[in-house]
Amino acid sequence: MTETGPAHAPLPVGEDEFRLIADSAPVAVWVTRLDRQRSFVNRAYVEFLGVSYAEALAFDWRTIIHPEDAARLLAESIAGEASLGTFTLEGRYRRADGAWRWLSSTSQPRRNAAGEHIGFIGVAHDITEAKEAELALRDRELQLSAFINQTTAGFAQVNLDGYFTLVNDRFCEIAGWSREQLMQRTMQSITHPDDLDRNVKMFERAVREGTPYAHEKRYIREDGGIVWVNNSVAVIRRPDGQPFGVLAVTLDVTRRRDSEHNLRKSEESLRLATESAGMASWELDLGTMTGKWSPNRFDLLGLVRRDDLRGTVEDWLDRIVVEDRETARTAAYRCFEQGVPYTLEYRIRRGDTGEERWLQSHGSRIDYDDGRPSRFVGISFDITERKLAEERLRDSETRFRTIFEQANDYILTSDLQQRITSVNPAVQTALGYSEAEVLGHSFADFLDPDQFEQATAMLRRKLTSGGTTRHTLRVRTRDGRSLVWEVSSRLIEDAAGRPSGLHAICRDVTDAKRAETHLRLLIDELNHRVKNTLAIVQGIAQQSFKAGSDLKVAQRAFEGRLAALSEAHNLLTREHWGLVSMTQIIGDAIAPHASAGCFSLEGPDLAIMPKTAISLALAIHELATNAVKHGALSRPGGHVEIRWDRIRNNDNSRLSLVWQEIGGPGVVPPKSRGFGTRMIERGLAAELAGSVSIEFRPEGVVCIVDAPLPEGAE
Amino acid sequence: MRDLSGLHVLIVEDEPVVAMSLEDILEELGCIPVGPASRLSEGLALAAGAVDAAILDINLAGERSTAIAELLQARDVPFAFASGYGAPPDGFDVPMIEKPYRAADIERMLQVILAG
Missing domain, CATH: 3.30.565.10 (Histidine kinase-like ATPase, C-terminal domain)
Incomplete structure (x- = not known):
C-alpha cells in the first residue's frame, strides 16, 4: 500500500509510561522526527542542558560541542543520519555547569510498521571518566617515550661493598648528590630503606652468581626527596674473572611512577563512577587472559561475587543468550586480537533468576609501547528499560499507525499555515490524489475560496479559544467532484503546550447531505399534496352539504366520497x-x-x-x-x-x-x-x-x- | 365595499372538485364564473376574453400559470394566485390565497385586488 511514498510524520508520542521510564534512566534519551525536530527528551537530557523541557526540544546541540570536536562530530552526524542505520558519536559537550563532558551517543533509526524510516531515537552516556583515563594512559606513554629518548641515562659503578667508584653527571642529577659526596658513600646509604632488603639480596646474588638484574627502587636525595629509578645492573669483572664491582644504568622513572600512581587512583575513581552510574567494568590481561571484574559486574549478570573478583571471558559469554552469543564472542576477540573497539547490545539470561535482560557493552584494548602485554577494558550496563521503552514506543506507534492507515474516516494533519503534513490512505482514495501530490500543499488547493475562508476562520477560532471545531466543508476531488465533509479538528500542541499544527478527522457526509436535500423535497411535496387533498376534501364537503339538503343524506354522501x-x-x-x-x-x-x-x-x-x-x-x-x-x-x-x-x-x-x-x-x-x-x-x-x-x-x-x-x- | 355581483371572474384550477367549489363560491357572491380552465392553453384563451378578475392556481397539471398571469397583468386585469403550498412566481406583486380556502377568503381577496 505504501511502498515508496515519503514517510509519514510521526504521531505524537504522548506515552506517559515511556516518559517515566525514560526520565528515570541515568542516560540522556531523545526521540527525533524526520524533520530532525525532537519530539521527546528525558530528564537526564534536560538536566544536562540546564534549560526548560521546551527549550531542550528545540535546543541546537551544535552550539555546545567542544571546538576541537565540532567539525568531526557534525560530519559524522550527517553521515550517520544519511546512512539510516545505527550510528555512534563520541565527543565533548559543554554541560549546563560549564564543564566539558565526554558523551557517547548512539542513534538508532525508528521505523513504522511499514518499515519506513520516521526518525531516530538516541541515547547518550557520559563517558568522561573512561575517556580521561584513556587519555591519561596515552599521556603517560608519551612521557615514557620522551623520557627514554630525550634524556641520557645515568651511570654508576660501585665496588663489592657498595661504595661508589664512578658516577656520571646524569646519575648525580638523578640521585641528587654531588660526585664528591657520592664518592664517600655507599649505594646502600642512599637507597630507600623499604627497597634496601630486596636490593641487597639481588646485589649479593649478582656478585655471587654473576647474573645481571633490573629493578626499580627509590633513592633518597640529599634534600630528603625521593627519586624512583629503574636500574639495569651488571657485574664488572677483572680480566681474571674476579668480580670487583657492579655497573648500574639508571633511569629516573619518578614521573612514570607518579603517573602510574595517579592512574591507579583515576582508575579507581572511574570504577566507582561507572559503578554508581550502573555500569560494570572488567579488565583482562591479554598476555595471561586473566582479569578482574568489578563487583557489580557479577550482580549485572546474576552471578555470585567471587572474593578474588576473577572473571573469565567464558563466564561472560555463558550468560549471553544463544542468538547473540557468537556476535559478542566475535566482537570481543576481534578487540583482544586486533584492537578493534566495540559497542554491542545483546541479551543475557541472568544466572540467578533466569530473567532476560538487555545489556550494552563497550570494549577497547590498551597497548603499551614498553612491551608490556596489552590490556582489555570493558564496561557494560543494563539497557533493558530503554529497549522496553523503545519497544513500547514502537508498539504505540504501530497502534496509532494502524488506526491512521485503516480508518475509513479521513485523518490528516497540517502545520499552522494549513499546509498538509500527513494524510491517511482514505484521504488519498477519496480525493484521488497520491500522498506526494497532497503533502506540503495548502488546504486552499482542495477547497473553493469561500470554503478555505471558512476553514481559516475555524483555525483562528481554535487559536483564540482552543477546543475542537466541527463544521462541514465542501472539498474538491481531483476530477472536480465536490464532496461534503464533516470536519472535527483540533490543534496539535508541542510539549510546551504551544500550538504547532492541526489534526483533523473528517467524515464524508455527501450522501447524508444529498439524502437531507431529498428529504426536504419530499416533505415539500408531501405538504403540497396534503394541502391539495384538503382542498379537495373541502370541495367535497362544500358540495355535499349544500344549503337545504338533508343532513343525514348529505353526511352519507360525504362519507362515501371521502372513502372513494x-x-x-x-x-x-x-x-x-x-x-x-x-x-x-x-x-x-x-x-x-x-x-x-x-x-x-x-x-x-x-x-x-x-x-x-x-x-x-x-x-x-x-x-x-x-x-x-x-x-x-x-x-x-x-x-x-x-x-x-x-x-x-x-x-x-x-x-x-x-x-x-x-x-x-x-x-x-x-x-x-x-x-x-x-x-x-x-x-x-x-x-x-x-x-x-x-x-x-x-x-x-x-x-x-x-x-x-x-x-x-x- | 365594492359590489361584486355581475363580475366575470376567471377560474384557473386543474382540480375538478376544487374548481367546482370555487364556482359555487363565486356564484354565491353574485359573480359570473368564467371557466374553470384546467389547462394552460385553455386559461390563456379565456384570459384574453372578457374577464374582470381572475384566480389562478399556480400549478396546472405540471405547467405553471405564469403565462396567464403575464397576460392578465398586461391587460390590467386584477388577479390573485391560489396554491396549496409554496410562493407565488417571481415578479408578481399580487396576493396569494392558500388552499384550502373558504368563501370569506375569496370575497376578501376579490375586494383587495379590485380596490388595488
Missing part, C-alpha cells in the same frame, strides 16, 4: 404516486358498492396519471352511488357494464369508456344536476381534456367518455 378519495389515495401511495392501473382504480371505486355479478369490467389495463386517477375514482364513485340509489343496482338482477378501450388513430390514441346500466327500473332524468353529475360531466371532462356525457336513457343510465390518451399511458 381515500381508496384512490391508497392506490396512489402503493404505486408511489406513479402511473396506476385503470382496472385497479375502477375496481377499487366500485368495490364498496359491489355484490357478486353486479359489475362487469372489460378493457385493457391502461396506466393513468395519479391526478387523473383521483378524478376517475370520484366519478366512478358518483356513478355507482347513483346506480345503487336510483339505477340498475337498486333492485336485484340489475347490473352495470363498464367497457373501455384504446383507439388508435394515426399518431394519437384515444380512450373510449362506456358505463352502461342494465336491468334497472325505468330511468327518470333528474330535475337538477347535482354534484355527482357535475363532477362527472365537467370535472372528469376537464381532467381528461375530453368529453364526458351522461345520458338518462329510459332503459338505463349510460355514461360515455371520450378523451385523448396522454403520452405515457399504455
Whole structure:
C-alpha cells in the first residue's frame, strides 16, 4: 500500500509510561522526527542542558560541542543520519555547569510498521571518566617515550661493598648528590630503606652468581626527596674473572611512577563512577587472559561475587543468550586480537533468576609501547528499560499507525499555515490524489475560496479559544467532484503546550447531505399534496352539504366520497404516486358498492396519471352511488357494464369508456344536476381534456367518455 | 365595499372538485364564473376574453400559470394566485390565497385586488 511514498510524520508520542521510564534512566534519551525536530527528551537530557523541557526540544546541540570536536562530530552526524542505520558519536559537550563532558551517543533509526524510516531515537552516556583515563594512559606513554629518548641515562659503578667508584653527571642529577659526596658513600646509604632488603639480596646474588638484574627502587636525595629509578645492573669483572664491582644504568622513572600512581587512583575513581552510574567494568590481561571484574559486574549478570573478583571471558559469554552469543564472542576477540573497539547490545539470561535482560557493552584494548602485554577494558550496563521503552514506543506507534492507515474516516494533519503534513490512505482514495501530490500543499488547493475562508476562520477560532471545531466543508476531488465533509479538528500542541499544527478527522457526509436535500423535497411535496387533498376534501364537503339538503343524506354522501378519495389515495401511495392501473382504480371505486355479478369490467389495463386517477375514482364513485340509489343496482338482477378501450388513430390514441346500466327500473332524468353529475360531466371532462356525457336513457343510465390518451399511458 | 355581483371572474384550477367549489363560491357572491380552465392553453384563451378578475392556481397539471398571469397583468386585469403550498412566481406583486380556502377568503381577496 505504501511502498515508496515519503514517510509519514510521526504521531505524537504522548506515552506517559515511556516518559517515566525514560526520565528515570541515568542516560540522556531523545526521540527525533524526520524533520530532525525532537519530539521527546528525558530528564537526564534536560538536566544536562540546564534549560526548560521546551527549550531542550528545540535546543541546537551544535552550539555546545567542544571546538576541537565540532567539525568531526557534525560530519559524522550527517553521515550517520544519511546512512539510516545505527550510528555512534563520541565527543565533548559543554554541560549546563560549564564543564566539558565526554558523551557517547548512539542513534538508532525508528521505523513504522511499514518499515519506513520516521526518525531516530538516541541515547547518550557520559563517558568522561573512561575517556580521561584513556587519555591519561596515552599521556603517560608519551612521557615514557620522551623520557627514554630525550634524556641520557645515568651511570654508576660501585665496588663489592657498595661504595661508589664512578658516577656520571646524569646519575648525580638523578640521585641528587654531588660526585664528591657520592664518592664517600655507599649505594646502600642512599637507597630507600623499604627497597634496601630486596636490593641487597639481588646485589649479593649478582656478585655471587654473576647474573645481571633490573629493578626499580627509590633513592633518597640529599634534600630528603625521593627519586624512583629503574636500574639495569651488571657485574664488572677483572680480566681474571674476579668480580670487583657492579655497573648500574639508571633511569629516573619518578614521573612514570607518579603517573602510574595517579592512574591507579583515576582508575579507581572511574570504577566507582561507572559503578554508581550502573555500569560494570572488567579488565583482562591479554598476555595471561586473566582479569578482574568489578563487583557489580557479577550482580549485572546474576552471578555470585567471587572474593578474588576473577572473571573469565567464558563466564561472560555463558550468560549471553544463544542468538547473540557468537556476535559478542566475535566482537570481543576481534578487540583482544586486533584492537578493534566495540559497542554491542545483546541479551543475557541472568544466572540467578533466569530473567532476560538487555545489556550494552563497550570494549577497547590498551597497548603499551614498553612491551608490556596489552590490556582489555570493558564496561557494560543494563539497557533493558530503554529497549522496553523503545519497544513500547514502537508498539504505540504501530497502534496509532494502524488506526491512521485503516480508518475509513479521513485523518490528516497540517502545520499552522494549513499546509498538509500527513494524510491517511482514505484521504488519498477519496480525493484521488497520491500522498506526494497532497503533502506540503495548502488546504486552499482542495477547497473553493469561500470554503478555505471558512476553514481559516475555524483555525483562528481554535487559536483564540482552543477546543475542537466541527463544521462541514465542501472539498474538491481531483476530477472536480465536490464532496461534503464533516470536519472535527483540533490543534496539535508541542510539549510546551504551544500550538504547532492541526489534526483533523473528517467524515464524508455527501450522501447524508444529498439524502437531507431529498428529504426536504419530499416533505415539500408531501405538504403540497396534503394541502391539495384538503382542498379537495373541502370541495367535497362544500358540495355535499349544500344549503337545504338533508343532513343525514348529505353526511352519507360525504362519507362515501371521502372513502372513494381515500381508496384512490391508497392506490396512489402503493404505486408511489406513479402511473396506476385503470382496472385497479375502477375496481377499487366500485368495490364498496359491489355484490357478486353486479359489475362487469372489460378493457385493457391502461396506466393513468395519479391526478387523473383521483378524478376517475370520484366519478366512478358518483356513478355507482347513483346506480345503487336510483339505477340498475337498486333492485336485484340489475347490473352495470363498464367497457373501455384504446383507439388508435394515426399518431394519437384515444380512450373510449362506456358505463352502461342494465336491468334497472325505468330511468327518470333528474330535475337538477347535482354534484355527482357535475363532477362527472365537467370535472372528469376537464381532467381528461375530453368529453364526458351522461345520458338518462329510459332503459338505463349510460355514461360515455371520450378523451385523448396522454403520452405515457399504455 | 365594492359590489361584486355581475363580475366575470376567471377560474384557473386543474382540480375538478376544487374548481367546482370555487364556482359555487363565486356564484354565491353574485359573480359570473368564467371557466374553470384546467389547462394552460385553455386559461390563456379565456384570459384574453372578457374577464374582470381572475384566480389562478399556480400549478396546472405540471405547467405553471405564469403565462396567464403575464397576460392578465398586461391587460390590467386584477388577479390573485391560489396554491396549496409554496410562493407565488417571481415578479408578481399580487396576493396569494392558500388552499384550502373558504368563501370569506375569496370575497376578501376579490375586494383587495379590485380596490388595488
